[in-house]
Amino acid sequence: MRISYRMIQKARLINPLLPYMLPQCRNLQDAKQELIWLEKHFKNQNIQLAKAVIERFKGKPLQYILKNQPFGEDLTINCRPNVLIPRWETDEFCHFINTKIFQNYQSQDINKKINIVDLCSGSGCISLSIKESNTMFNVFGVDISDSCINLANENKKINSLEDVEFIKGDILNPDLKLLNKLIASSAEKKIDMIISNPPYILHSFLPYLNTSVKKYEPSLALFGNLEFYENFVKIWSKYCDSFFYELGEIEQFEYINSNLDPKVWAVLKWSDSNDKIRGVYGYRKHSQIAKMFDTCK
Ligand SMILES: C[S@@+](CC[C@H](N)C(=O)[O-])C[C@H]1O[C@@H](n2cnc3c(N)ncnc32)[C@H](O)[C@@H]1O
Incomplete structure (x- = not known):
């Protein structure tokens, strides 16, 4: 959508920096809000503020400029x-x-x-949010990228959370050492719940992605089709009693739903607050943990 000359004029009258926020924010209200956050962050630093506004104009995500994002109850994720x-x-x-x-x-x-095991843990946001709300749980995060493991450890530290371990590993080809480590703390040698937000955006969707996502966010974190859902059915489902996977396509739900044995597994859909199907979750019907899903059936 193109931005009207009138909207640019209106923005300039409010604040000469505001028009530069419009291309990314698309409307005046969001542009004003983002500018307030930038002004707060760069208080009394006018040159840095102007540079940040230009970076935002060029498409740099706000979170990479401010260097963090609130998450969960009370977490700051760098x-x-x-x-x-x-x-x-x-x-x-x-x-x-x-x-x-x-x-x-x-x-x-x-x-x-x-x-709990968070596969594809990235910044650690999921692992840390689970730990923040359930201090008794053991939580592991696994990611293939060194940058992710380093940042997740940093996020664990700044949020003063303990008993969360981030491990480097390829979840598509997990070795025995990794698997043994993840099940070692459980008497039944099972993971109670695997949670994952894997790369799930179809490659064919690339032309429609926001330029700022394409330019600044790692493609390793974005693109996938069915491979992470196939990998769950073929490998990880054997080691867990329940799971929750975020998804982007209904085919990803259908793959899991039609490939787990219905005598053993209950499989459900999760929709976000916009009523869009965004997750697939399930549990082994005869496991002890199945009781926790009573309110979701
Ligand atoms: C969609 S991001 C999710 C990050 C984080 N959990 C979140 O929700 O913000 C997917 C993550 O999967 C990781 N990843 C991609 N391929 C992987 C693999 N084969 N094994 C482990 N992690 C992988 C990427 O490094 C990235 O951090």
Whole structure:
């Protein structure tokens, strides 16, 4: 959508920097809000503020300029190029897991320590949000990228969270050492829940992606088709009692739904607050952890 001359004029009258925020923000209200955040961040630093506005004009994501993003109940997630910026829909599904599934941990009298594995952990936002709400749980995050592991450890530190371990590994080809480490803390040698926001944007979608995402965010974090869902069915489902995977395409839900044995697994869809299907989750019907899903059926 092109921006009207009238909107640019209106913005200039409010603040001479405001028109430069419009190409990324697309409307006056969002542009004003972003400028307020930048002004707050660069208080009394007019040259840095002007530079930041120009960077934003050229498409740099706000989180890479401000260097962080709020997430979960009260987390600050540091953000850097080479690591995906946490998205609102991921925050929403973490809230769903924390409030609709894990809240039943106490009431259902599940007498064991839960272990959670966050595959494709990136900045660590999912692992840290689970840990923030469930301090008793053991949480591991796994990612293939050194930049992600370093940033996730930094985020763990700045949020003063302990007992969360970030491990470098290729989840499409997990070695025995990694698998053994992830199941070692559980008496049943099982992961209670695997949570993942894998790369799921189809390559054919590339021309339609926002230029700022294409230019600044790592393609390793973005593009995938069915491979991470096939990998879950073929490998990771054998090691876990429940799972939650974020997704972008209904085919990714259908792949999991039609390839897990319905006698063993219950599989459900999760929709975000815009009613868009954004996740697939499920549990082994005869596992102890199945009780936690009672309020989701
Ligand atoms: C969509 S991002 C999710 C990051 C983070 N969990 C979040 O929600 O913001 C996907 C992540 O998968 C990682 N990744 C891609 N291929 C991988 C692989 N084969 N094994 C492990 N991690 C992988 C990327 O480095 C990236 O951090």
